[in-house]
Amino acid sequence: MKPVTRRRLLIGGGILAGGVLGVGFWFGRERDRLGSRTLFNVKSGEAGLNGWVKIGRNNIVTVAVPRAEMGQGVQTALAMLVAEEMDARWNQMRVEDPPDDAVYSNVEILVDGLPFSPEETGPIVDVAHWSAAKLAGVLGLSLTGGSTSTRDAWLPMRTAGAVARDLLLRAASRKAGLPVAELSVSEGEVLRKDGSRVATFGELIDFVGDLSAMPPPPLKKPSEFKLLGKPLPRLDVPAKTMGAATYGIDVRLPGLLYAAVLNAPTFGGSASGFKLKDNLPKGVETVILVPGGIAAIGTSWWRANKFLAEGLEVQWQPGPEPKLDSATLWKRYEALMESAEPALTRTLGSESKGAKTERFEATYRAPYLAHTTMEPMNCTARVKAGSVEVWMPNQSPSLMRMVAAKTADVPQEGVSVHTTFLGGGFGRRAEVDLVRQAVSCAMAVPERPVQVLWSREQDIRHDYYRPMALARWRAEIEGSPASPRLIGVSKRQVAQSAMDQLLARTMGLPIQGKPEPNAVDNPPYAFPFYRLDAVVAESSVPVGIWRSVGHSHTAFFDESFVDELALALKKDPLAFRRELLADKPRHLKVLETVARESGWGRPLPPGSGRGLALRASFGSIVAQVAEVAVPDGKTLQVKRVTCAIDCGPVVNPAIVRAQMESGIIYGLSAALYGEITIANGAVEQANFPDYDAVRLADAPQMSVHLVDGGSSFIGGVGEPGTPPIAPAVANAVFAATGKRLRSLPLSLG
Amino acid sequence: MVAFTLNGESRQVDAEADKPLLWVLREDLDIVGPKYGCGVAACGACTVHIDGQAVRSCSIALGDVAGRSVLTIEGLSRGRLHAVQQAWIEQQVPQCGYCQPGFIMATVALLQAKPNPSDADIDEALTNICRCGTYSAIRRAVHRAATILSGAS
Numbered sequence A: 001m002k003p004v005t006r007r008r009l010l011i012g013g014g015i016l017a018g019g020v021l022g023v024g025f026w027f028g029r030e031r032d033r034l035g036s037r038t039l040f041n042v043k044s045g046e047a048g049l050n051g052w053v054k055i056g057r058n059n060i061v062t063v064a065v066p067r068a069e070m071g072q073g074v075q076t077a078l079a080m081l082v083a084e085e086m087d088a089r090w091n092q093m094r095v096e097d098p099p100d101d102a103v104y105s106n107v108e109i110l111v112d113g114l115p116f117s118p119e120e121t122g123p124i125v126d127v128a129h130w131s132a133a134k135l136a137g138v139l140g141l142s143l144t145g146g147s148t149s150t151r152d153a154w155l156p157m158r159t160a161g162a163v164a165r166d167l168l169l170r171a172a173s174r175k176a177g178l179p180v181a182e183l184s185v186s187e188g189e190v191l192r193k194d195g196s197r198v199a200t201f202g203e204l205i206d207f208v209g210d211l212s213a214m215p216p217p218p219l220k221k222p223s224e225f226k227l228l229g230k231p232l233p234r235l236d237v238p239a240k241t242m243g244a245a246t247y248g249i250d251v252r253l254p255g256l257l258y259a260a261v262l263n264a265p266t267f268g269g270s271a272s273g274f275k276l277k278d279n280l281p282k283g284v285e286t287v288i289l290v291p292g293g294i295a296a297i298g299t300s301w302w303r304a305n306k307f308l309a310e311g312l313e314v315q316w317q318p319g320p321e322p323k324l325d326s327a328t329l330w331k332r333y334e335a336l337m338e339s340a341e342p343a344l345t346r347t348l349g350s351e352s353k354g355a356k357t358e359r360f361e362a363t364y365r366a367p368y369l370a371h372t373t374m375e376p377m378n379c380t381a382r383v384k385a386g387s388v389e390v391w392m393p394n395q396s397p398s399l400m401r402m403v404a405a406k407t408a409d410v411p412q413e414g415v416s417v418h419t420t421f422l423g424g425g426f427g428r429r430a431e432v433d434l435v436r437q438a439v440s441c442a443m444a445v446p447e448r449p450v451q452v453l454w455s456r457e458q459d460i461r462h463d464y465y466r467p468m469a470l471a472r473w474r475a476e477i478e479g480s481p482a483s484p485r486l487i488g489v490s491k492r493q494v495a496q497s498a499m500d501q502l503l504a505r506t507m508g509l510p511i512q513g514k515p516e517p518n519a520v521d522n523p524p525y526a527f528p529f530y531r532l533d534a535v536v537a538e539s540s541v542p543v544g545i546w547r548s549v550g551h552s553h554t555a556f557f558d559e560s561f562v563d564e565l566a567l568a569l570k571k572d573p574l575a576f577r578r579e580l581l582a583d584k585p586r587h588l589k590v591l592e593t594v595a596r597e598s599g600w601g602r603p604l605p606p607g608s609g610r611g612l613a614l615r616a617s618f619g620s621i622v623a624q625v626a627e628v629a630v631p632d633g634k635t636l637q638v639k640r641v642t643c644a645i646d647c648g649p650v651v652n653p654a655i656v657r658a659q660m661e662s663g664i665i666y667g668l669s670a671a672l673y674g675e676i677t678i679a680n681g682a683v684e685q686a687n688f689p690d691y692d693a694v695r696l697a698d699a700p701q702m703s704v705h706l707v708d709g710g711s712s713f714i715g716g717v718g719e720p721g722t723p724p725i726a727p728a729v730a731n732a733v734f735a736a737t738g739k740r741l742r743s744l745p746l747s748l749g
Numbered sequence B: 001m002v003a004f005t006l007n008g009e010s011r012q013v014d015a016e017a018d019k020p021l022l023w024v025l026r027e028d029l030d031i032v033g034p035k036y037g038c039g040v041a042a043c044g045a046c047t048v049h050i051d052g053q054a055v056r057s058c059s060i061a062l063g064d065v066a067g068r069s070v071l072t073i074e075g076l077s078r079g080r081l082h083a084v085q086q087a088w089i090e091q092q093v094p095q096c097g098y099c100q101p102g103f104i105m106a107t108v109a110l111l112q113a114k115p116n117p118s119d120a121d122i123d124e125a126l127t128n129i130c131r132c133g134t135y136s137a138i139r140r141a142v143h144r145a146a147t148i149l150s151g152a153s
Helices: A002-021 A025-032 A074-086 A107-112 A123-139 A149-176 A202-208 A237-242 A301-310 A326-339 A397-408 A433-444 A456-461 A498-507 A551-568 A573-580 A585-598 A653-672 A725-737 B021-028 B083-090 B100-113 B119-125 B135-149
Strands: A046-050 A053-056 A061-064 A093-096 A183-186 A189-192 A197-200 A257-263 A270-276 A284-290 A293-298 A312-317 A344-349 A357-366 A378-384 A387-392 A415-419 A450-453 A469-478 A485-495 A529-536 A608-617 A620-629 A637-646 A701-706 B002-006 B009-013 B047-050 B053-056 B069-071
Touching: A046 A149, A046 A202, A053 A149, A053 A202, A061 A074, A074 A093, A074 A149, A107 A149, A149 A183, A149 A189, A149 A197, A149 A202, A197 A202, A237 B083, A237 B100, A257 A301, A257 A433, A257 A456, A270 A284, A270 A293, A284 A301, A284 A433, A293 A301, A293 A433, A301 B021, A326 A469, A326 A485, A357 A551, A378 A433, A387 A397, A387 A433, A397 A415, A397 A433, A397 A498, A433 A450, A469 A551, A485 A551, A551 A573, A551 A608, A551 A653, A551 A725, A573 A585, A573 A608, A585 A608, A585 A620, A585 A637, A585 A701, A608 A725, A620 A725, A637 A653, A637 A725, A653 A701, A653 A725, A653 B135, B021 B047, B047 B100, B053 B100, B083 B100, B083 B135, B100 B119, B100 B135, B119 B135
Parallel strands: A061 A093, A257 A450, A387 A415, A485 A529, A637 A701, B002 B069
Antiparallel strands: A046 A053, A053 A061, A183 A189, A189 A197, A257 A293, A270 A312, A284 A293, A344 A529, A357 A469, A378 A387, A378 A450, A469 A485, A608 A620, A620 A637, B002 B009, B047 B053, B047 B069
């Protein structure tokens, strides 16, 4: 427990230190994160300009991207920030995974964990942000998540680009014997005043010499941007199109062994022993117990996996709830709904009692969900005396290093983590179960690399699930049936806390018993009175972060209820939201955009309907209108989705659009098909045939509209597209059929 | 020993006859473009061509490939970019990209059978799963590839 206590103290101390030193924090923060000229893997034929950028004699500019590329386009977006301020040409840009260093830590993800809403400003917020930044540096936490990457990189990486440009100008001044004031940079070349060329970036490599970074010139104003805001082609697309991108599962090393794993069937269980039915077959070298299960290691994963299923008997130790099933869980949640003490109660506005009020109430349910990244879970590790090397598609090299070191009992400095392309992440790849098993396997065959790969069945049955959740919304309404008036609303919500569990199992922090922060976000609406009671449930089913985290289910509860409430108040769902958002111009603009672009209010054929939902998450505001058809009263077809987003400044509009479509399809797969159920303490689903996803034939037509609400805050785009789609479809089903679906997945059966 | 043609070259493999082609490619032949996604022919990430037909390589045994001709994403562009890959880049299809070799191989087979496919033809032929939801970009790219192949680009 000692390290835990120390870390807790450190967090407390960080906040205190911030109170004393919170002056001049912006300047200090960017300078702190610049990094030295030798930091970024500088090889022969290259010159480092600072920790984020190096140039090659071949005129290639390489940018350090310390975030996981899992499809969200982060390599492209982050390289654009540097290229813009450097005045580089887009087609000379490349990216590379930087070494482990605190300058590459994700500061914003800790800032995001602070108890302020993204829009809040002021001295206290500044001090807290500054402290979180310092803390991130101390912890060296490299993590991709919370839709924070671009926000985190926005100032440090643009600063790095500007510093690099300044250094190249001084190098060119040496070369040309002209003062810097006589020179300029354009599209990867330094020019004289008459437009003639002094040198390309690559030609300056011998003149950069011992020049040191100077305080950066002012960054460009948005009106001066040449690359930012343009739909530039992604840097990762050619390799991914040629089949040449290396994912974790594609890592090939000399002497590589493969390991297949069977995890204990019930949650929290383990394997205590095994008996071979016969000799080990060709292709399988050894069988060992690993944390959570058993692994077969050999020269063929296919053979090892088959052998686990057929060739041995395992003594499984059950987890704490070996008889658990979904019906029992729902009963437990219903009991908690009635009587449990909330872990969090929050009120907004003033409570008043109407003369003659009526209560309107609705209860909603959301199931556990698996992530099913296309690339099943894997990790490759090699253990040599005192050192561990890991190759892995992961969202947090820092966490992987921490756990690898602990598993192999070596110091963290003895661990190196190589992050490959991720075949999807969605939150699953911030977890440390695979690295723990891979290092355990590698310890059994010292000096040899072992690639642990889970079958799809293991992936679905041993995930960290999106929490199942139960919510009861109530509204107090007064006045005559002809002119009802809203007095107030309240929500009582029951769910496990994903964040609490994640921090406990990955970093060893103590369980706080607090709800996951995104799950208790306040609705944006100006209700006369709002009360939230959040109950934290317990069960042996492990929960984790799933694209958009708590927003994924609470948006369904909240936006379904707002629709129902509009009906109870005899108002159009759009008009009602408009009223309640009157003092939120950015939300309103997003709402009006989606209404206009979707043709809201225009007639549709019988059996069709439109549904609306709006959700602000991760600093962005997204509204969607789904258009559905229910031709036979049973079959639900989602025909069209119109989406509007205000994410603040846009780095690459093509990527923002792609991420909205991606979030919609991911959320739609869950809304239509996603349900993990439990029987005998284990997951019942196993593979895509019983845990399906939206395919081309049932993918709706989508249109995405970018809204400029004038904010300079960088909103996220990886996650905010997901939350509104389930309630938009449920609301559309009601419009089409008059049936209100209050449980996910949506079913008219 | 099982002999077959892989991306235009004769290969002989010393592996079990019941070993799925996907794992022969990935483990014995270092061909990692075809991806493992489900192992039950449900997701299409492992799609390759066998004698010109799109086949899910996780569900066909090595023994059944003897003497036949296998084409993977690695063998698709010979010297110049295949029209389908050109369309994929133009339309900026991939996100995480893991499923795309399977989609591209399925699309090449579709366009060989139906040079000008309708949206319904595309829905029927491309039953692969993409968890990043690149479907609308895929649909655009399939139509674009058809145009390129027809010479009308």
